[in-house]
Amino acid sequence: GAPRRPVIPSSLVSPGDEGSAVPPSPAEVDSVGVPDQNPNSMAIDLRAALDVALLAAREAGDLLRADLHRADDPRGHVDKADADTEAEWLIRRRLLEAFPAWGFLGEETGAVGGTPGDPIWVVDPNDGTRDYLKGRRGSAVSIGLLLGEVPRVGVVFAFAYPDDKGDLFAWAEGCGPVMRNGRPVAPSLPDALSERDVVFEPDGRIRDTA
Numbered sequence: 001g002a003p004r005r006p007v008i009p010s011s012l013v014s015p016g017d018e019g020s021a022v023p024p025s026p027a028e029v030d031s032v033g034v035p036d037q038n039p040n041s042m043a044i045d046l047r048a049a050l051d052v053a054l055l056a057a058r059e060a061g062d063l064l065r066a067d068l069h070r071a072d073d074p075r076g077h078v079d080k081a082d083a084d085t086e087a088e089w090l091i092r093r094r095l096l097e098a099f100p101a102w103g104f105l106g107e108e109t110g111a112v113g114g115t116p117g118d119p120i121w122v123v124d125p126n127d128g129t130r131d132y133l134k135g136r137r138g139s140a141v142s143i144g145l146l147l148g149e150v151p152r153v154g155v156v157f158a159f160a161y162p163d164d165k166g167d168l169f170a171w172a173e174g175c176g177p178v179m180r181n182g183r184p185v186a187p188s189l190p191d192a193l194s195e196r197d198v199v200f201e202p203d204g205r206i207r208d209t210a
Contacts, residue, residue: 044119046152049099049145050172053121053155056094057141060087061159061166064126068135068160079129084108088125091143095121119147137161 067074067083075082088108096104096112099121103114106123114120121143126132128139137160145153151173158167169185171178178185193199 044147044152046145046172047175049119049153050155050170050175052095052098053143053145053153054168054170056091057143057155057157057168059094060091060125060141061157063087063090064132064139064141065159065164065166068132068137073135074133076129076133078133081126081129081133084126084129087141088123091123091125091141095123095143119145119152121145137163 064083064087067081076084085108088106092104092106092109092112096102099119101115102118103120104112104123105120106125108125122145124142126139127142132139138158139160140156140158142157143153143155144151153172154170156169161167167181169178169180176184190197
């Protein structure tokens with residue numbers, strides 16, 4: 001069937017992002033099927049899911065960055081920041097407004113059940129809270145989408161690293177290469193292994209390459 005079109009509220013659209021917030025036509029998207037156990041399933045538009053995840057990550061990053069730069073340091077203590085929970089509620093609201101039938105699992109706010117067989121969002125609103133509360137840059141918003149227990153979309157936004165422009169990685173299955181700040185990330189595998197390389201075997205063993 002045709003890809004399922006999400007409901008993207010106008011509140012999701014940030015200045016300059018108007019084009020990316022509008023789901024593309026079915027002919028323009030790469031889609032995957034929902035597992036057969038859901039008889040009412042339609043194709044899932046992963047490009048539209050990626051667009052919404054990007055918007056949510058940027059908004060959450062703005063919130064977290066503002067708290068990082070508070071004159072009296074970010075709110076919270078040890079490994080619990082007030083802004084973490086606020087950022088996750090923002091992400092949760094954005095994602096579920098756009099895809100109300102999908103599930104959600106967040107580190108701070110818990111789970112929301114979705115339609116059986118539909119995707120589930122998995123979110124860590126601020127990976128690196130301990131360092132964040134010490135005023136250090138480098139923590140990141142992390143948003144993933146699982147379909148059939150397989151990752152299909154991923155967004156990681158280090159909102160204050162190396163500076164306030166941040167560092168944004170994004171990928172969706174069937175939608176091209178991993179992107180970093182809007183540019184494709186070229187794979188850079190070595191032609192040969194050196195004596196300092198370590199290989200992890202599928203069975204969990206570690207093999208010395210020397």
